[in-house]
Amino acid sequence: MDLKDLYQDVVVDHNRSPRNFRKITDATSVQEGFNPLCGDKLTVYLKLDGDRISDVSFEGSGCAISVASASLMTETLKGKSVAQAEQLFEMMHTLLTVEDPKRDMESMGKLAVLSGVREYPSRVKCATLCWHTLNNALKNPDSRPVSTE
Amino acid sequence: MNARPGGLHDSATTAAFDAPRWRRDFPIMKQRVHGKPLVYLDNAATSQKPQAVIDAVSDYYQHYNSNVHRGVHQLSELATAAYEGAREKLRQFINAASKQEIIFVRGTTEAINLVAQSYGRSHLQSGDEIILSEMEHHSNIVPWQLLREQTGVTLKVIPINDAGELQPGAYETLFSARTRLVSLAHVSNALGSVNPVKEMISLAHQHNVPLLLDGAQAVPHMPVDVRDLDCDFYAFSSHKMFGPTGIGVLYAKEQILIDMPPYQGGGEMIRTVRFNGSTWNELPHKFEAGTPDIAAAIGLGAAVDYLETIGMPSIRDYERGLLEYGTQQLQSLAGVKIVGTARHKAGVLSFVMDGVHPHDIGTIVDQQGVAIRTGHHCAMPVMEHFHIPATARASLAFYNTREDINALVQALDKVREVFR
Numbered sequence A: 001m002d003l004k005d006l007y008q009d010v011v012v013d014h015n016r017s018p019r020n021f022r023k024i025t026d027a028t029s030v031q032e033g034f035n036p037l038c039g040d041k042l043t044v045y046l047k048l049d050g051d052r053i054s055d056v057s058f059e060g061s062g063c064a065i066s067v068a069s070a071s072l073m074t075e076t077l078k079g080k081s082v083a084q085a086e087q088l089f090e091m092m093h094t095l096l097t098v099e100d101p102k103r104d105m106e107s108m109g110k111l112a113v114l115s116g117v118r119e120y121p122s123r124v125k126c127a128t129l130c131w132h133t134l135n136n137a138l139k140n141p142d143s144r145p146v147s148t149e
Numbered sequence B: 001m002n003a004r005p006g007g008l009h010d011s012a013t014t015a016a017f018d019a020p021r022w023r024r025d026f027p028i029m030k031q032r033v034h035g036k037p038l039v040y041l042d043n044a045a046t047s048q049k050p051q052a053v054i055d056a057v058s059d060y061y062q063h064y065n066s067n068v069h070r071g072v073h074q075l076s077e078l079a080t081a082a083y084e085g086a087r088e089k090l091r092q093f094i095n096a097a098s099k100q101e102i103i104f105v106r107g108t109t110e111a112i113n114l115v116a117q118s119y120g121r122s123h124l125q126s127g128d129e130i131i132l133s134e135m136e137h138h139s140n141i142v143p144w145q146l147l148r149e150q151t152g153v154t155l156k157v158i159p160i161n162d163a164g165e166l167q168p169g170a171y172e173t174l175f176s177a178r179t180r181l182v183s184l185a186h187v188s189n190a191l192g193s194v195n196p197v198k199e200m201i202s203l204a205h206q207h208n209v210p211l212l213l214d215g216a217q218a219v220p221h222m223p224v225d226v227r228d229l230d231c232d233f234y235a236f237s238s239h240k241m242f243g244p245t246g247i248g249v250l251y252a253k254e255q256i257l258i259d260m261p262p263y264q265g266g267g268e269m270i271r272t273v274r275f276n277g278s279t280w281n282e283l284p285h286k287f288e289a290g291t292p293d294i295a296a297a298i299g300l301g302a303a304v305d306y307l308e309t310i311g312m313p314s315i316r317d318y319e320r321g322l323l324e325y326g327t328q329q330l331q332s333l334a335g336v337k338i339v340g341t342a343r344h345k346a347g348v349l350s351f352v353m354d355g356v357h358p359h360d361i362g363t364i365v366d367q368q369g370v371a372i373r374t375g376h377h378c379a380m381p382v383m384e385h386f387h388i389p390a391t392a393r394a395s396l397a398f399y400n401t402r403e404d405i406n407a408l409v410q411a412l413d414k415v416r417e418v419f420r
């Protein structure tokens, strides 16, 4: 296993300059995610316009994997429907936990760069924290922190 | 070998200690990790086991496995003799006055819970106060919080300074007429700070207050003499002192143990059982309900023998020199900051690196075969004090060498490379 598979250039870049790293003041849902094991803490802001994600952003601190994953997630989700977001959540989950050579990587777009995390079981939670937080935001708009421990 | 206390360490003393020779007693050191030789720098989490300990455990299972204190048959007598023999070794090792004062428990965590539930619930009342410190491991915080819920005691906390030392003078001011107990780390696992426990014990006693020391990080690295310290309780874990997991010791002064009710009920801890009431066994069995981890206790006895062959003063002196070397090496790296710079420190190097989260450091150095711990080290209040979510922590043992430190430094170069 090469470290480069985990820390791909895209990951290092998104960690250094995370996209959509800001508050959304008129968000329709705000959720906090916390991983007590490593102290990663994220807030995901979601703005729904009917069934469309018109804006999504995050703030917080964490390791390179969790920050890059959150950054890539917000980039990917903007403009998507709720159903598409839920589908991506599922796809991301299996990407990070199930080896599948026949997987359609094309449909995952940039998110595919995180597939290397699968080889590092102790780090999978870092990459999924933002997605669990988002899922929480989609499912129940009243704030309750989610934990991935 | 007399090291000047707290001072610079001369290399002659360090050179006299043959760490590579001792290292060969640890079969795991031959392991390769990601194709690289193992560099094990996570000793504060748990230590490795020498062949002598592994053999003692397997010898018990192969030749005389049997329950203790229960049978008249030969195997049971052998097992009982070995188990009680281990207790005597531990008594000598920490210089307790009697074997009755050595209670086998699962580890430091259980020892502290035992004191909180048995001593705490029987001796403390609502409004009574317990003094802790900001550098405690969660296992010396949460048991007291549970007691607080049960009895309404108040917890007072000695703050630390930015070097990771207890703030001088703060301790004294926390005593009141309601202070009933002090519970304190001998050595901090997150920072390495060695607390001035002897003076702190004597001050507590001036207020007629007993003091518990969490010695999990002290016993494996320095001589500990509970009578010289005059502490009332002392807790430590076998697995951090080169013995098996699942066993540890609560030491307490005999009179205190006599005045404490049992912690758990069951076999072994009773003298007579009738449905209208039971009577308790004598010390130390009153606190050892059920079948103990016999193999682990015997293994711990073997670990004590092993440590005594090397000599705890030599171990302390050698590790002091190694810590100094590691400190210099890490300090010379750009962007690396050591967290915990107390004047009196044991072999713990907690650090953070500019722009790189500790978790990423941990994963990358692991790929180079270097095992360190990253996270909050079960000391969230310490992380909060320094406004950091986590640190990377290299922690030393006597089998580590300067080469191990050099391997860590090289691995940290790799971290820089990835995040360039």
Ligand SMILES: Cc1ncc(COP(=O)(O)O)c(C=O)c1O
Pocket (backbone or CB within 6 Å): B044, B045, B106, B107, B108, B109, B110, B137, B139, B140, B185, B187, B188, B189, B214, B216, B217, B237, B239, B378
């Ligand atoms: C200072 C300190 N206290 C208590 C503990 C808890 O020890 P154990 O998990 O063996 O019960 C540890 C170990 O993690 C420690 O370092």
